[in-house]
Amino acid sequence: MKKRVTIQGVAGCYHDAAARKYFADEDIDTIPCESFHDMFETLSDDASLLGILAIENTIAGSLLQNHELLRKSHMQIVGEYKMRISHTLAALPGQTIDELTEVNSHPMALRQCEQFLHRHPNLKMIEAFDTAGSAKEIAEKKLMGHAAVCGEYAAELYGLNVLQREIETNRRNYTRFLIITDPLMAAEMAPPETDINKASIVFTTPHTQGALSKVLTIFSFYDINLSKIQSMPIVGREWEYRFYADLTFDSYARYRQSIEAVRPLINDLRILGEYTECKNEI
Numbered sequence: 021m022k023k024r025v026t027i028q029g030v031a032g033c034y035h036d037a038a039a040r041k042y043f044a045d046e047d048i049d050t051i052p053c054e055s056f057h058d059m060f061e062t063l064s065d066d067a068s069l070l071g072i073l074a075i076e077n078t079i080a081g082s083l084l085q086n087h088e089l090l091r092k093s094h095m096q097i098v099g100e101y102k103m104r105i106s107h108t109l110a111a112l113p114g115q116t117i118d119e120l121t122e123v124n125s126h127p128m129a130l131r132q133c134e135q136f137l138h139r140h141p142n143l144k145m146i147e148a149f150d151t152a153g154s155a156k157e158i159a160e161k162k163l164m165g166h167a168a169v170c171g172e173y174a175a176e177l178y179g180l181n182v183l184q185r186e187i188e189t190n191r192r193n194y195t196r197f198l199i200i201t202d203p204l205m206a207a208e209m210a211p212p213e214t215d216i217n218k219a220s221i222v223f224t225t226p227h228t229q230g231a232l233s234k235v236l237t238i239f240s241f242y243d244i245n246l247s248k249i250q251s252m253p254i255v256g257r258e259w260e261y262r263f264y265a266d267l268t269f270d271s272y273a274r275y276r277q278s279i280e281a282v283r284p285l286i287n288d289l290r291i292l293g294e295y296t297e298c299k300n301e302i
């Protein structure tokens with residue numbers, strides 16, 4: 021059956037591009053959603069759907085809200101994709117940069133282009149739900165004076181003129197996306213254990229001296245590499261935190277042993293997914 025993948029954004033957005041690249045060998049349908057929140061609602065209404073979710077970017081940092089949406093849902097991670105992001109500044113044909121007064125885009129995209137946008141103070145930054153959605157709106161409503169920060173493909177798709185390419189602050193601009201789905205579907209899609217070399221977990225520690233350090237020491241003892249750790253405040257318990265950790269490893273068996281070893285030291289452990297690590301796009 022043809023896979024259906026929910027994305028936040030409309031055709032031509034980066035989620036759309038990442039979904040098509042991750043499932044490059046398959047013909048997929050992408051289902052546009054207006055926000056990450058809507059995406060999770062759509063996913064929970066239909067267990068046969070997949071979703072693709074931006075989780076962090078090498079310039080703008082983590083999408084904190086998406087960590088929490090994932091934890092509060094029952095979705096499991098089945099894979100990841102790391103995509104090079106290159107933004108353009110695009111406007112209606114005939115407009116020059118000096119004529120523009122407003123720039124619309126997804127907040128993460130605006131943040132990735134801060135240096136360029138600071139050099140153009142005539143462009144007032146207005147956050148929108150999507151990069152491609154901004155391009156589409158400018159084209160459909162014929163918004164003179166507006167530009168979108170979007171991918172070149174989105175500019176082309178909606179008939180905008182590219183005024184400047186590669187406006188991201190640093191060319192090493194990558195976004196990591198997670199592929200998520202219902203646990204039943206996740207079990208069907210699970211790679212063989214020999215191909216699993218990454219896991220994402222979330223846990224809390226008691227508020228005692230050295231609690232987190234003991235957990236990390238155990239991971240190190242089992243040769244588990246901590247590729248990322250992100251803390252998030254626990255709402256209602258001031259100055260207490262939940263930890264999201266990404267672990268990479270060579271041996272699935274050693275990883276499972278490390279999880280059993282840390283279990284007595286941590287609370288509320290949830291394994292968000294076990295999958296194959298993705299290499300960066302060049």
Ligand SMILES: O=C(O)C(=O)C[C@]1(C(=O)O)C=C[C@@H](O)C=C1
Pocket residue numbers: 028029032033034035036074077083105126128129149150151152195
């Ligand atoms: O607006 C888009 O095109 C998106 O797919 C969203 C998004 C994000 O959520 O970070 C995806 C990748 C880029 O980092 C910029 C924006």
